Amino acid sequence: MAHALMFYLFAALAIAASLAVILHRNIFKSATFLAGMLFCLAALFVLLDAEFIAVVQVLIYIGAITILIVFAIMLTTKINDEHKEQFNSQKFLAPILALGLLGLILTIVVKIQWTTAEISPVPSDILGLIGTALLSDFIFPFDVVSILLLVALIGATYIAKQEDRKPLVTEVDETGEHGDGKVKHALHAEEVEH
Amino acid sequence: MDVILGLLYVVILFSLVAVQVLILVFMERKVSAWIQSRIGPNRVGPWGLLQTTADIIKLITKENIRNIQSDKVIFFLAPILAFVAPFAGFVTIPVAENLGIQDLNMGAVYVFALGSSMVFSVIWAGYGSNNRYALIGAMRSAAQMISYEIPLVTSVLGVFLIAGTLSMREIVALQESGTWYVIYQPLGFILFLVAATAEANRAPFDLPEAESELVAGFHTEYSGMKFAFFFLAEYTEMLVACSLMTVLFLGGWLIPFVDNSQIPWWIHIFVFIFKVYSMIFLMMWFRWTFPRLRVDHLMQFGWKVLLPFALVNLVVTGAVALWLKS
Amino acid sequence: MRFLIDVFKGLWSLFVGLGVTFKYMFRKKTTVQYPEIKKPLADRFIGYVKMMYETEGEFAGHTKCVACMACVVVCPVSCIQVTHDKHPDPTKKRIANDFILDYTKCEFCNLCVEACNFDAIIMGHDYELSFYDRADMDMILVKDKKYNDDLYAASRRQTGSEYRPIIAPREREIVDVINKREHEERLKKQAEKSPAQQSE
Numbered sequence: 079m080a081h082a083l084m085f086y087l088f089a090a091l092a093i094a095a096s097l098a099v100i101l102h103r104n105i106f107k108s109a110t111f112l113a114g115m116l117f118c119l120a121a122l123f124v125l126l127d128a129e130f131i132a133v134v135q136v137l138i139y140i141g142a143i144t145i146l147i148v149f150a151i152m153l154t155t156k157i158n159d160e161h162k163e164q165f166n167s168q169k170f171l172a173p174i175l176a177l178g179l180l181g182l183i184l185t186i187v188v189k190i191q192w193t194t195a196e197i198s199p200v201p202s203d204i205l206g207l208i209g210t211a212l213l214s215d216f217i218f219p220f221d222v223v224s225i226l227l228l229v230a231l232i233g234a235t236y237i238a239k240q241e242d243r244k245p246l247v248t249e250v251d252e253t254g255e256h257g258d259g260k261v262k263h264a265l266h267a268e269e270v271e272h
Numbered sequence: 273m274d275v276i277l278g279l280l281y282v283v284i285l286f287s288l289v290a291v292q293v294l295i296l297v298f299m300e301r302k303v304s305a306w307i308q309s310r311i312g313p314n315r316v317g318p319w320g321l322l323q324t325t326a327d328i329i330k331l332i333t334k335e336n337i338r339n340i341q342s343d344k345v346i347f348f349l350a351p352i353l354a355f356v357a358p359f360a361g362f363v364t365i366p367v368a369e370n371l372g373i374q375d376l377n378m379g380a381v382y383v384f385a386l387g388s389s390m391v392f393s394v395i396w397a398g399y400g401s402n403n404r405y406a407l408i409g410a411m412r413s414a415a416q417m418i419s420y421e422i423p424l425v426t427s428v429l430g431v432f433l434i435a436g437t438l439s440m441r442e443i444v445a446l447q448e449s450g451t452w453y454v455i456y457q458p459l460g461f462i463l464f465l466v467a468a469t470a471e472a473n474r475a476p477f478d479l480p481e482a483e484s485e486l487v488a489g490f491h492t493e494y495s496g497m498k499f500a501f502f503f504l505a506e507y508t509e510m511l512v513a514c515s516l517m518t519v520l521f522l523g524g525w526l527i528p529f530v531d532n533s534q535i536p537w538w539i540h541i542f543v544f545i546f547k548v549y550s551m552i553f554l555m556m557w558f559r560w561t562f563p564r565l566r567v568d569h570l571m572q573f574g575w576k577v578l579l580p581f582a583l584v585n586l587v588v589t590g591a592v593a594l595w596l597k598s
Numbered sequence: 599m600r601f602l603i604d605v606f607k608g609l610w611s612l613f614v615g616l617g618v619t620f621k622y623m624f625r626k627k628t629t630v631q632y633p634e635i636k637k638p639l640a641d642r643f644i645g646y647v648k649m650m651y652e653t654e655g656e657f658a659g660h661t662k663c664v665a666c667m668a669c670v671v672v673c674p675v676s677c678i679q680v681t682h683d684k685h686p687d688p689t690k691k692r693i694a695n696d697f698i699l700d701y702t703k704c705e706f707c708n709l710c711v712e713a714c715n716f717d718a719i720i721m722g723h724d725y726e727l728s729f730y731d732r733a734d735m736d737m738i739l740v741k742d743k744k745y746n747d748d749l750y751a752a753s754r755r756q757t758g759s760e761y762r763p764i765i766a767p768r769e770r771e772i773v774d775v776i777n778k779r780e781h782e783e784r785l786k787k788q789a790e791k792s793p794a795q796q797s798e
Contacts, residue, residue, distance in 0.1 A: 106399055110346070113392060130378050133385045141388020145418055148395055152411060205378060205438060306623040311631075561619040562612065577605060 085125050092118035103164065105151055113144045130204055281373050285362055293507040297324040300556050307560040334496035339402055342493065347400035351494065351501035354393035357386045358509040365515045366441045368525045368540035379440040380432070383516060384425055387471060390509070391417045394490050401493035409489030412479050416570060420470040423578035427463035430589035431520050444524035448532055454521040459585045461521045463578055468513035469555055470574070472506065476562035479570060514551035522547050644706050647699055648722035657687055662718035663694035669710035669719065677703035678710060701727065701735040
């Protein structure tokens with residue numbers, strides 16, 4: 079009973095936090111709520127006896143990825159503006175579509191006859207099983223992901239080092255949109271990053 | 273029933289940790305005094321033992337000052353998370369055989385995970401206090417913590433490879449039949465010591481609170497009880513790091529060259545505490561010997577020295593383990 | 599390879615540093631436990647102004663100050679006030695009745711001591727200048743004979759001997775040396791002269 083109660087509590091918290099992520103006006107606080115949401119997910123994993131995944135969730139998602147997001151926020155100028163328009167021109171169309179999708183999923187969930195399986199107890203050597211699975215059955219996706227990360231790393235280094243190789247072009251943007259005399263070169267660098 | 277038991281554990285653990293921190297602060301002052309040919313605190317109580325108690329009373333009774341433009345909630349949450357994250361790490365640490373709150377089967381990873389969420393408290397403190405020194409200190413601290421986490425975790429992977437388990441209690445038990453892992457993993461031990469010192473934001477890696485540049489780093493705006501919590505957090509983190517070192521490398525509660533099953537459990541506790549305090553003394557010794565690193569040197573050291581050595585250590589350990597197995 | 603050598607050299611230097619601090623841990627402590635033990639001060643240390651008293655003769659215990667106002671005139675911050683009475687000694691005209699020094703103003707410049715023609719005031723060796731009340735900072739150096747005696751006893755207690763008005767011991771030493779040398783030279787000249795006179 080208490081178990082189920084905790085589950086629903088954390089699930090509700092996760093939903094509330096993820097709503098806050100998109101609705102909060104302060105982007106730093108959005109990142110904070112994201113961390114909270116991920117923590118709630120970790121709690122859910124613990125309640126489902128998947129402790130290793132919970133711990134890894136905290137280690138990687140909260141400890142690394144959210145921190146990187148916070149760094150990105152802190153290092154980007156003028157992003158933390160609370161008066162910015164939060165929604166774009168499709169703010170009326172998008173909710174309708176999303177609600178439609180939700181309805182679709184709900185009908186499927188309700189209509190399907192869910193069969194219950196006997197839950198086998200979690201083996202004590204779950205780490206060994208995960209490790210063996212990763213390096214035997216799933217070796218190909220594992221390697222692909224590794225190579226993807228490596229490529230991303232090299233790409234990031236390439237972009238970061240570009241400024242060292244090129245002499246800095248101090249050419250003022252002609253469009254005049256950036257009244258503060260933003261440098262054209264910097265604009266290009268931003269485009270490459272995106 | 274479980275909830276009450278859990279609360280009881282928390283209260284006991286908290287009081288134990290608080291007392292330890294009082295002792296540690298006193299010890300830090302004495303060690304620093306000895307290294308600098310001074311006497312150190314000796315006025316309050318016998319041999320100055322009550323000095324830190326007096327300090328804590330002062331901090332508790334102090335006024336709580338908050339910058340009016342600071343972010344109320346985040347400012348309030350930061351010191352709490354800063355303390356709770358390392359404090360929760362004690363849950364898995366076995367002090368003696370069958371004496372420890374919970375033995376998780378991924379104990380070590382759990383402690384590292386908590387340590388990594390510590391970074392958030394620092395960022396919150398920096399952002400919440402609306403002070404540029406605090407923010408610079410927080411960003412530096414966060415950058416330092418996430419980059420030193422990688423060598424920290426990589427350096428202990430060798431131990432896990434040899435032990436074949438992540439459970440703290442099993443790792444200690446394995447060291448009973450064999451030797452301490454510091455013999456097998458001397459490089460890993462040194463790397464872990466360095467990375468743990470950096471992780472706990474202690475000198476020579478105490479850039480986030482470099483007084484000459486940043487006033488007091490991320491806790492510049494904090495006063496009174498909230499500051500005390502940051503203080504508590506630093507020493508708790510040190511305790512956790514040294515306990516981890518003791519468990520993973522120094523054989524936990526075991527006494528070498530002796531049949532440990534014959535020895536009563538309370539001697540095991542003393543042995544464990546002695547080992548932890550020796551490591552803490554080493555960290556304090558570092559603090560009062562080495563000058564602070566510069567920011568770029570810090571990052572260079574983390575990525576270009578610690579990480580390659582940790583990786584080499586891991587690869588060599590893995591190769592040797594494979595060779596011994598076949 | 600160079601990198602490895604650098605790393606090991608760095609590591610070794612760390613151990614050397616640790617060794618140095620470890621040695622210092624067992625050195626003799628340099629701390630002076632202040633309220634109980636006080637470090638001896640330099641001769642020319644300037645503490646706060648002290649009054650000097652006659653030590654012998656009929657008027658022992660009376661202040662040496664004759665209220666000539668030289669110090670009042672010379673004080674750059676006007677922190678000295680002196681009132682006077684008739685001196686009991688018929689050879690002298692006046693004696694200080696109140697000698698009040700406002701320590702909120704005094705800047706320890708030593709000018710009053712240099713101006714004094716009677717060695718009546720000196721800069722003492724006391725440095726514990728904290729008060730609970732601002733009114734206490736108007737220090738009354740001469741009030742009545744009893745007060746004078748107490749102050750005199752206290753001053754003797756502190757140094758074990760009478761205060762000598764040492765303004766600049768180094769300079770005085772040099773002057774002493776020069777005087778001595780001149781005196782010796784004079785004696786020598788006289789000695790040279792006298793045999794010559796004798797021979798004549």
